Amino acid sequence: xxxxxxxxxxxxxxxxxxxxxxxxxxxxxxxxxxxxxxxxxxxxxxxxxxxxxxxxxxxxxxxxxxxxxxxxxxxxxxxxxxxxxxxxxxxxxxxxxxxxxxxxxxxxxxxxxxxxxxxxxxxxxxxxxxxxxxxxxxxxxxxxxxxxxxxxxxxxxxxxxxxxxxxxxxxxxxxxxxxxxxxxxxxxxxxxxxxxxxxxxxxxxxxxxxxxxxxxxxxxxxxxxxxxxxxxxxxxxxxxxxxxxxxxxxxxxxxxxxxxxxxxxxxxxxxxxxxxxxxxxxxxxxxxxxxxxxxxxxxxxxxxxxxxxxxxxxxxxxxxxxxxxxxxxxxxxxxxxxxxxxxxxxxxxxxxxxxxxxxxxxxxxxxxxxxxxxxxxxxxxxxxxx
Amino acid sequence: xxxxxxxxxxxxxxxxxxxxxxxxxxxxxxxxxxxxxxxxxxxxxxxxxxxxxxxxxxxxxxxxxxxxxxxxxxxxxxxxxxxxxxxxxxxxxxxxxxxxxxxxxxxxxxxxxxxxxxxxxxxxxxxxxxxxxxxxxxxxxxxxxxxxxxxxxxxxxxxxxxxxxxxxxxxxxxxxxxxxxxxxxxxxxxxxxxxxxxxxxxxxxxxxxxxxxxxxxxxxxxxxxxxxxxxxxxxxxxxxxxxxxxxxxxxxxxxxxxxxxxxxxxxxxxxxxxxxxxxxxxxxxxxxxxxxxxxxxxxxxxxxxxxxxxxxxxxxxxxxxxxxxxxxxxxxxxxxxxxxxxxxxxxxxxxxxxxxxxxxxxxxxxxxxxxxxxx
Numbered sequence: 074x075x076x077x078x079x080x081x082x083x084x085x086x087x088x089x090x091x092x093x094x095x096x097x098x099x100x101x102x103x104x105x106x107x108x109x110x111x112x113x114x115x116x117x118x119x120x121x122x123x124x125x126x127x128x129x130x131x132x133x134x135x136x137x138x139x140x141x142x143x144x145x146x147x148x149x150x151x152x153x154x155x156x157x158x159x160x161x162x163x164x165x166x167x168x169x170x171x172x173x174x175x176x177x178x179x180x181x182x183x184x185x186x187x188x189x190x191x192x193x194x195x196x197x198x199x200x201x202x203x204x205x206x207x208x209x210x211x212x213x214x215x216x217x218x219x220x221x222x223x224x225x226x227x228x229x230x231x232x233x234x235x236x237x238x239x240x241x242x243x244x245x246x247x248x249x250x251x252x253x254x255x256x257x258x259x260x261x262x263x264x265x266x267x268x269x270x271x272x273x274x275x276x277x278x279x280x281x282x283x284x285x286x287x288x289x290x291x292x293x294x295x296x297x298x299x300x301x302x303x304x305x306x307x308x309x310x311x312x313x314x315x316x317x318x319x320x321x322x323x324x325x326x327x328x329x330x331x332x333x334x335x336x337x338x339x340x341x342x343x344x345x346x347x348x349x350x351x352x353x354x355x356x357x358x359x360x361x362x363x364x365x366x367x368x369x370x371x372x373x374x375x376x377x378x379x380x381x382x383x384x385x386x387x388x389x390x391x392x393x394x395x396x397x398x399x400x401x402x403x404x405x406x407x408x409x410x411x412x413x414x415x416x417x418x419x420x421x422x423x424x425x426x427x428x429x430x431x432x433x434x435x436x437x438x439x440x441x442x443x444x445x446x447x448x449x450x451x452x453x454x455x456x457x458x459x
Numbered sequence: 460x461x462x463x464x465x466x467x468x469x470x471x472x473x474x475x476x477x478x479x480x481x482x483x484x485x486x487x488x489x490x491x492x493x494x495x496x497x498x499x500x501x502x503x504x505x506x507x508x509x510x511x512x513x514x515x516x517x518x519x520x521x522x523x524x525x526x527x528x529x530x531x532x533x534x535x536x537x538x539x540x541x542x543x544x545x546x547x548x549x550x551x552x553x554x555x556x557x558x559x560x561x562x563x564x565x566x567x568x569x570x571x572x573x574x575x576x577x578x579x580x581x582x583x584x585x586x587x588x589x590x591x592x593x594x595x596x597x598x599x600x601x602x603x604x605x606x607x608x609x610x611x612x613x614x615x616x617x618x619x620x621x622x623x624x625x626x627x628x629x630x631x632x633x634x635x636x637x638x639x640x641x642x643x644x645x646x647x648x649x650x651x652x653x654x655x656x657x658x659x660x661x662x663x664x665x666x667x668x669x670x671x672x673x674x675x676x677x678x679x680x681x682x683x684x685x686x687x688x689x690x691x692x693x694x695x696x697x698x699x700x701x702x703x704x705x706x707x708x709x710x711x712x713x714x715x716x717x718x719x720x721x722x723x724x725x726x727x728x729x730x731x732x733x734x735x736x737x738x739x740x741x742x743x744x745x746x747x748x749x750x751x752x753x754x755x756x757x758x759x760x761x762x763x764x765x766x767x768x769x770x771x772x773x774x775x776x777x778x779x780x781x782x783x784x785x786x787x788x789x790x791x792x793x794x795x796x797x798x799x800x801x802x803x804x805x806x807x808x809x810x811x812x813x814x815x816x817x818x819x820x821x822x823x824x825x826x827x828x829x830x831x832x833x834x
Contacts, residue, residue: 284763320832412782420833 076165077154078133079231080125081223082140085147085241101145101244107306108139119183119225126154137237142304144270146239150221152231157187157224159194163201165232166220170202175212178202180222187224194222243272245305250274251385252343252352255301255310257294257415260358260388262301262405263396267387268356269305276309276350277301278343281415282316290413295457300405302459311346312455315339318446319420326437328422332366333429334438336375341447344379346454353382360388360396365425374429462766463814463821466773467658468606468636468748468805474660477704484697492694493685502696509703516710517638517652518645518669525667526676526686527699531635531655532557534668537679537690538631538651539565539600546595547571551583552790553605555633557653559786562600575601577790580741581608581750589620596625603643603652604636607787607803609740609748611641618648629674635666639709640747641717650674656702659709660808665698709808716808721746723806723815730819735826739788739801746806752793753800753826756833761802764825770818773803 084101098118105116105123114128114136128136133151140149153169155161170176180194189197198220199211223231253265255277269275279294291312298310315338322334343355359367376384388396400406464472484502492503510527514520528534535557539548543565550562552574566572575588583601592599599621601612618630631651637643639659645652652669656662668690670676682691709716724746728738731751739750753761758774765772784798793801802822806815 284760284767285757287759287763323833 077126078128078130079152079154080128080133080137080140081150081152081231081233082123082125082239083121083147083149084123084145085239097145097244097247100246101143104143104145104244104246104306105140108143108303109136112136112139124231139303141237141239143244143306144240144242144272144304145244147241148236148239150233150236152221152223152233155230155232157184157228157230159189159197162194162222162230162232163198166198166202166222167205169232169234170206170209170220171218172206173208174217175210175215176202176218176220177211177213177216178220178222180224182224184224184226184228194224198222240270240304242270245269245272246274248272248274249354250276250350250352251354251356252347252350253277253356254339254343254358255279255294255297256358257290257297257409257413258358259393259400259406259409260360260363260396262297262358262409263399263403264356264358264387265301266304266399266403266405268385269301273356274308275301275305275356276311276346276352278311278313278339278346280313280315280339280342282319282420283314285316285319285420286414289411290415293408293411293413294415295459296408297405298457299459300403300408304403308459309350310457310459311350312457313342313450314453315342315450317449321441321446323420325440329424329426330429330434330437331420331422332425333371333374333434334441336366336371337378337434337438338443338447338450340375340384341378341443342450344382345447345451347382355379355382355384357384357386358388359386360391360393363393365427368427370428370430374431374434377431460769463770463818465804465806465810465814465818466771467807467810468803469773470657470663471660471807472809473657473662473701474705474708477660477701477708478662480704481697481701484700488696492696493683506694506696506699509700512703513654513667513706514669516706517643522647522672523645523669524672525669526690527694528666528668528690529664529692529695530666531555531633531653531658532666533679534653534655534666535600535631535633536561537668537676538653539598540679541677542629542631542651543570543598546597547573547593548598548600549573549575549588549591549596550600551575551577551588551602553577553581553583553607553610553787554600554602555606555635558600558602558633577787577792578610579792580744581605581610581739581787581791582612582741583617585617585620588617589624592621592624592628594625594627596621596628598629598631599625600631600633602636603632603634604641604745604748605787606636606748607785607801608750608791609636609744609746611637611743611745614649615646618646618650622648634669636745636748639706639713641745642713645669645671647671651676656698656705660705661702662698664695665702667702712808717746720806720808720810723810723812724749726812727804727815727819730816730823732823732826735823735830737797739791739793739797749804749806750788751802751804752788752797753802753829754797756800756826756829758799758801761800761822761825761829764829765802765818765821768821768825770821772818772822773805774801 117124153165178195178199180191182191251273255261302308490498490502514525539561562572573591576584614632629650633653635655638654650671655666735753736751762774788798
């Protein structure tokens with residue numbers, strides 16, 4: 074008989090949250106529901122875990138993949154639902170058991186009225202399995218395979234084997250909202266991922282300089298936002314043109330200050346957007362020393378324009394290779410390395426300033442109509458929902 | 460506002476009359492031409508008639524035949540992988556990517572590939588080409604009209620000279636930008652010739668590979684044995700019939716179109732702001748393609764600005780760290796700054812004088828503005 078598949082979802086850290094636990098669980102549940110939007114399913118919440126049921130068995134893999142990306146998911150397993158009956162349970166255990174090697178049976182008995190206790194179920198099912206397949210051996214310390222049996226309170230049992238690692242972290246939405254500077258490179262999506270993993274909801278802002286950059290570059294950033302949105306349960310991307318700002322800096326300020334000054338404009342715009350959208354901090358993908366503008370002096374210069382909120386730089390201590398590995402893992406790398414320029418090289422200085430002095434930066438900036446340029450950039454802002 | 464379209468070397472607007480003439484092959488005459496019932500056979504007959512008509516446009520159908528492919532690129536690939544089977548393959552630095560990348564793949568598989576240098580106008584340097592051919596050469600491929608500069612190669616003459624050095628070699632030419640645009644008939648020395656429908660008012664999805672009947676061609680796509688076993692796959696009858704109607708129309712007005720477009724090309728050159736633009740195409744180039752460069756500006760940025768002002772043109776550069784400069788323009792001897800500023804204006808039979816005047820004014824204005832903004 075073909076029995077129903079279920080997915081068992083275990084969460085992490087939420088149990089640490091004491092009195093707030095109910096709130097965390099509710100947000101987590103909502104995020105799971107969002108991740109499974111458009112797919113037939115039901116989520117139940119027996120003690121200490123979530124069980125997804127009543128879905129189309131041919132889409133199990135896709136559903137697992139969606140759940141795996143929800144922050145707060147510690148692990149998940151695909152199980153089979155049987156009656157709380159030893160014969161039925163054994164039938165399914167045989168199906169998922171390996172052909173040879175070592176194993177152990179691990180039972181969790183929520184239904185305390187079940188005639189055998191957990192240890193007795195382990196022994197009974199393990200014994201029957203050994204009898205049926207002599208090439209198997211029991212090893213309770215380091216088994217090659219663990220066969221799980223979960224006897225539930227409603228007269229059913231779940232049988233499963235593999236444990237799939239989830240994204241970990243905290244449910245998105247339980248740690249406020251941040252404004253991520255999303256450039257199109259490798260780092261910024263990873264920074265967004267890292268911070269969302271700690272439960273922060275994201276808005277993104279992307280700066281472009283059309284006509285110096287092209288539609289493909291914009292398309293690429295939208296694709297990155299779409300990938301990030303799978304982890305964050307949706308997000309808004311704000312697209313801002315900095316073309317005129319770059320032209321003005323190019324005309325009026327020392328060539329080597331282009332990046333330093335542009336970063337300050339980006340920060341100001343991000344702060345104002347944060348205040349308008351309820352974001353409480355700015356998140357960037359900077360990593361100390363990675364490029365000329367990412368020095369501690371560079372960060373001082375860009376931090377100096379932010380008055381009302383912190384700037385979080387989750388990748389500050391990461392090596393490029395570590396960031397690349399993470400980008401590959403979360404699926405943004407392939408898109409990030411598409412070769413479209415995001416900040417046109419027409420304006421890139423040959424020798425950018427590595428250690429900008431704040432007073433000199435401010436003096437150079439005083440030649441610009443900062444407020445006017447920011448207002449102009451805001452007038453043309455576009456928001457895209459993912 | 461309808462935009463002015465001057466990127467006809469990329470693709471042309473499908474000829475509506477030709478679409479209407481072929482529509483029945485999407486509707487009541489939808490049958491598979493390989494089917495043995497009367498309906499299928501009738502479509503087969505129409506398809507063969509269309510083939511003959513296209514072949515006759517540029518060759519003697521007693522000497523040449525043609526297989527239908529899906530596009531010019533497929534024709535080029537089939538020619539190269541079919542014919543470059545031994546010895547060395549000689550081609551030029553001015554080829555379309557369909558030949559250039561196929562050559563790179565051949566080299567990767569172990570065939571020796573030799574590239575002939577270009578003249579400053581983008582045409583192949585004849586002396587260099589012939590010096591690379593020897594008795595072991597199995598295939599020579601030279602583009603007929605360069606798709607970036609419009610330079611016309613004398614492929615009939617080159618083919619004759621190649622054959623004197625390497626009598627067993629085959630000569631192929633990518634004729635995608637020449638077919639239906641410049642007067643030309645295949646001589647016996649050109650063995651294989653690629654064409655594409657959508658550059659002359661056809662729809663995308665069909666191309667052709669002409670073949671000198673006395674020469675062998677090998678299949679590239681295997682399957683049901685269509686096209687005499689040389690190109691399997693159910694024929695795209697609608698696109699083929701539409702191609703045939705569009706070609707017939709284009710060839711009937713070829714000389715008149717050419718004279719008119721030569722006039723537009725001259726007009727365009729004369730209208731360009733010579734303080735900013737340098738003309739890359741030579742006077743002898745196909746008038747359908749006009750390559751210009753605003754040295755010091757970036758072609759793609761100009762292209763975006765012209766687009767916003769209602770004029771669509773092609774470009775030789777890109778805001779991309781890969782393929783930043785056109786390899787063909789660099790091979791003409793241009794420096795990177797010149798290559799970076801290239802725009803490609805390409806005309807079609809539908810282009811009007813008014814569109815040329817307006818587009819030239821827009822391009823001048825955009826370039827002047829960009830100078831101002833970035834100086």
